[in-house]
Amino acid sequence: MSILNVNGLKKVYSTRLGGNKVEALRNVTFSVEEGEYVAIMGESGSGKTTLLNILAALDRPTGGCVILDGKDLVTLKDSAIAAFRRDNLGFVFQDFNLLDTFTLEDNIYLPLVLAGTHHKEMKRRLDNIAKKLGIAELLKKYPYEVSGGQKQRAAVARALITGPRLILADEPTGALDSKSTDEMLRLFADINRGGQTILMVTHSIKAASRAGRVLFLGDGEVFHTLYRGNDTDEQMYQKISDTLTLISTGGDIK
């Protein structure tokens, strides 16, 4: 069953004076099945962040539709969107987006508190996740007291704690060193094996090579898709880098 359907998505940014128009997305169509791990790659400025923002209902498209779990996000009312986002989506960002006013624990609780969950229930859920992510010892610390990798793990915990239908990640390893990156990717793979659907935007071939499917975004469209099939991570890595070489040399891959 497909959990996410994106059809003919279009996004045009118009500058303030209305003169210059930037067409960030022209016609994006794809779907994600339940339990899938999908990576989206593309050059800088190809519209990856724009796409993710629309999927997260943080921004509205100019045209096309996004059906998440049977609901059309585009027509969803503003007041319902926040609650919908809270209940169905989890986010992991490149720059962590943890609040410096909260301890890691409270940062992770934030979506649950907003949903009105009782604090005992929150504690129960956190205990599970924190052990899995290896941050049980760090919960009482503040973001400024822990490393980037640890911050990102807390952010992942915050995304997971609501039990979302879909996790959206924008360059989750972008600000991490290689060791933390490896840990983070292993974590994502683990979570995915546990049945979690993940959609990840990335520049990194290494990150994309862990995914089950890689979409290539360019000129406002998904112009190529790679499937893992039964490949190992290494083979997947090779396939992706071959594709990217082809793109950059202008070869036709369609």
Added chain:
Amino acid sequence: MNASLFPKLAVGGIKKNKRIYFPYMLTCIGMVMMYYIIGYLQNSKALENIPGASAIVSTMSFGCWVVAIFSCIFLFYTNSFLMRRRKKEFGLYNILGMGKRHIVRILVWESIITAIFSLVIGLLCGVGMSKLAELILINLMDGEITYSFDISLGSVFLTTSVFGSIFILIFLNSLRQIKFSSAVALLKSENTGEKPPKGNFILGFLGLGVLAAAYYIAITVADPVDAMGWFFIAVIMVIIGTYLIMIAGSVLFCRMLQKKKNYYYKPNHFVSVSSMVYRMKRNGAGLASICILATMVLVLVSTTTSLYFGVEDALNLRCPNDINVTLRSNNFEGENEKIISELRDKIISVADARSCKRTDIVDYRGVAAYSTIEGSNVKFTGVRDENNSSSVSLIYFVPIEDYNQTMGASESLSEEEVMLYAHGKKYSKETITFDGKKTFRVKKLADNFTKSGDLAVSVVPTLYVIVPNLDSSLDGIIKDGETYDGGIASNYWVYGFNSADCSEDEQLEIRDGILPFLRDLLDSDDDPGNGILSARIESKAAERQSFYSLYGTIFFLGIILSIVFIIAAVLIIYYKQISEGYEDASRFEIMQKVGMTKREIKRSINSQLLTVFFLPLMFAGVHLSFAFPLIRKILLLMNLQNVKLFAITTAVSFAVFALFYTVIYRMTSNAYYKIVSGATDRK
């Protein structure tokens, strides 16, 4: 590098930061303007002709000092806020290859532009407003209005040098900050101190303790004379207490709330409480300053207004009679009686010549001496002992016939009896003994005695002893102006009357008509050895003029200083909102991503702003109510006994201030929302 680049960069820097720079300049302009006006009034020709103008010079020069010192502290404070934001820009220039020498040159230009701009505009506004201020002041003083317009060069010079120095000091301070920090430190300066604050128990409770002690002092001090000294101690304690509570106590309070899981983990409280900790840490000092400024404004406005509007009350208190003559001598021979009756005739003839009806005539003789009262024994001390003033009483012997005549009573006393009228200190013994020699039975306590001017303002408790006969009753106690222990007593004669059907001018004429007679009496060449120590005349009409001059000036200065403090408070509020706006913008962006609706965010912002914003006002209100009894006692010293008037002006001041504060809140929170939503709307 091209030399004209620096002025350009400086202007660009100011323009780019106009959100924080313009309010700063406006404040500078406001302070310069106020300073010029006060300086101008100090030298004003139009005010010189008003009776009692000497009060203006001293009051206004006091005002100059207050404004100068306050401006210095305050502009330093706001400039440090400005520098925090500018440093980042300077750090960037530094990293992009601009030497510190060049940055300093930009800074020099910025300072010069700011200083010249503020001084020129401030002086222009000052000159423009000074005439208006003068008219208002003359009006308050009940003086005559003139319509000449002039510029006080002295005040221009003074203003320029005072504020020039302040600007130079501020520049040097900025220079120091640039010189001693590295490029990286400059870049990061806006984000330093991200540590979440820990609640400091000791400081928090210390603040509470100091404040409680100050309140205790304020409500327990009983003696008006002591009140003044205690007032300043209490003020300092309140200031310290407020700062400690706002900075440490509030964080402590939030921390305690966070410990209560059932309370803390609720959508409404979760974000508010944790952000509040940060807000209070960042802005606790600012809030405390706002609170102190608000309290000062309220105290200033309520006291000076009630003094000014109570001026007639004070006047009636000070001068119960339109005309009042007091003669003091140490002549205890019969000759004194002759002087008195001659003078009485002259006074009456002067008054009657103007066909003024004399009513409410007060006419009594008396003998006065300082003493200490121990139990029922009155011990004469002679001169008033200043070191021991709290135990000293003034004893005033008045013959029963004069009492009856003045009060329109028909009391009688036997040889061993006296009547008492105590003012300031109660006397409740059955008998009274003087110097252990002579004892009288207290027949009764009189309900009232005439409130002569001396009695009205006396801070020394006074005991009137109505005796059957001055000579025979005092025989053995006071002889020839001396008590038996060598203390000095003196003879008094008080003569006063009202003349309601006379105009003020006529009353002044009466005073001027009587004055020569009093001079004659004092002139020892004409009549040597008459024993007259002093001869005074008080005219209510004359007093009225000097009362209005003095209280009008005080009122005016109170308003001017209040405006200065309000400008300062508004700027602090504005900066607080702006700086919080920048900090919160990114935070609310994240919250939105995590699933808060715009409405929830807005509600949370609102409740936080509201709490933080009205905290200072609430504290100011509490401070004011505790200060009330203390200030009332001080006002007593300044002839204001009308508690109701003071209570009303205090309440009105507070209401008006609260209204004004709310308006400011509205306006500045718009600036805040603009910044915060500028960040969230982009998404």
